[in-house]
Amino acid sequence: MPELPEVETVKRGLAPQLAGRRIVAVTLGKTDFVDEPELLQRELPGRVIRLVERYGKFLLLRFEAAKEPAPSRGEGVLLVHLGMTGWLIPQTASQPRAKHTHAALLLDDGRELRYVDPRRFGRMAYLEGDRLETELRRWGADPLETSRPEFQRRIAGRRARVKALLLDQRVLRGVGNIYADESLWHAKIHPAVLGSRLSARATGALYHALRRILLRAIRLRGSTISDFLDADGLPGEYQLHHRVYGREGKPCVRCRSVIQRVRVAGRSSYVCPRCQRPPRGFRTASLRKRVRIPKTSKGKRNTIRRLK
DNA sequence: CTCGATCCCTGGACGC
DNA sequence: TGCGTCCAGGGATCGA
Numbered sequence: 001m002p003e004l005p006e007v008e009t010v011k012r013g014l015a016p017q018l019a020g021r022r023i024v025a026v027t028l029g030k031t032d033f034v035d036e037p038e039l040l041q042r043e044l045p046g047r048v049i050r051l052v053e054r055y056g057k058f059l060l061l062r063f064e065a066a067k068e069p070a071p072s073r074g075e076g077v078l079l080v081h082l083g084m085t086g087w088l089i090p091q092t093a094s095q096p097r098a099k100h101t102h103a104a105l106l107l108d109d110g111r112e113l114r115y116v117d118p119r120r121f122g123r124m125a126y127l128e129g130d131r132l133e134t135e136l137r138r139w140g141a142d143p144l145e146t147s148r149p150e151f152q153r154r155i156a157g158r159r160a161r162v163k164a165l166l167l168d169q170r171v172l173r174g175v176g177n178i179y180a181d182e183s184l185w186h187a188k189i190h191p192a193v194l195g196s197r198l199s200a201r202a203t204g205a206l207y208h209a210l211r212r213i214l215l216r217a218i219r220l221r222g223s224t225i226s227d228f229l230d231a232d233g234l235p236g237e238y239q240l241h242h243r244v245y246g247r248e249g250k251p252c253v254r255c256r257s258v259i260q261r262v263r264v265a266g267r268s269s270y271v272c273p274r275c276q277r278p279p280r281g282f283r284t285a286s287l288r289k290r291v292r293i294p295k296t297s298k299g300k301r302n303t304i305r306r307l308k
Numbered sequence: 309c310t311c312g313a314t315c316c317c318t319g320g321a322c323g324c
Numbered sequence: 325t326g327c328g329t330c331c332a333g334g335g336a337t338c339g340a
Contacts, residue, residue, distance in 0.1 A: 084317095
């Protein structure tokens with residue numbers, strides 16, 4: 001599930017390969033995740049990719065202004081959200097397309113930029129001008145470009161649970177389940193605590209933990225849980241540093257208590273019951289375990305399951 | 309404003 | 325080996 005560090009990793013891999021490339025043709029497969037498919041078909045061919053950016057969990061391919069047929073046209077952007085299982089990879093056009101390839105942008109260097117996404121929880125949209133601005137305005141602050149007071153302001157006044165706030169892309173853009181859980185654990189905050197109940201000190205700890213973790217994860221090219229690979233086909237390594245995420249039933253590395261999986265804000269959340277004290281009234285019933293005792297020989301099942 | 313429920317979708321795990 | 329069932333999860337949407 002690509003979150004900020006994974007999307008940043010993809011962006012860094014893609015940017016040097018795509019800058020300056022012209023899109024020659026567009027092939028679309030299933031389009032139920034595309035805002036207006038005909039807009040892609042019409043606007044993309046002939047466009048030159050100026051640069052690739054990350055905006056929260058979105059990738060932005062920014063185009064040079066179109067010279068023809070309408071010279072006055074704005075610069076335009078292809079917005080790509082990878083959802084949970086999306087990939088964006090440049091491949092030689094003659095290579096067979098992977099299953100679930102739903103978009104293929106033929107480039108002027110003989111390669112194809114392919115969007116592969118089995119579940120189609122992602123999103124693609126061509127946007128320019130006001131519509132682009134409106135879209136980008138919808139989303140909250142980038143945690144890496146936000147000051148501590150600003151972060152505090154966005155969390156403190158809210159009566160939602162801090163986990164819900166971290167995951168809410170209108171509050172902060174880019175944080176998903178993994179990095180929310182990891183930063184809450186580091187800051188010793190239970191995900192079910194209400195934003196308004198957090199002390200300034202706790203919010204500060206969360207702010208720093210989140211940033212540190214995101215930066216470190218970027219350095220390690222993100223977390224590869226099931227099959228995330230960067231633009232060069234390399235897996236990330238941050239999953240090796242997860243302290244709580246996916247560690248249900250294992251000892252907390254800080255206090256040896258058993259990590260639990262609980263449901264907060266409709267999402268499963270991994271917590272240390274001792275380091276992260278639940279707020280009063282929070283049902284402590286942990287989710288039913290779905291993990292088997294690993295069989296001696298064909299090992300892997302256990303790990304695979306938890307990493308999911 | 310906030311909550312939970314529901315839907316989208318597929319592959320993988322699991323039980324038989 | 326094969327088949328049915330359950331489930332994850334980011335985000336949109338809806339009703340409470």
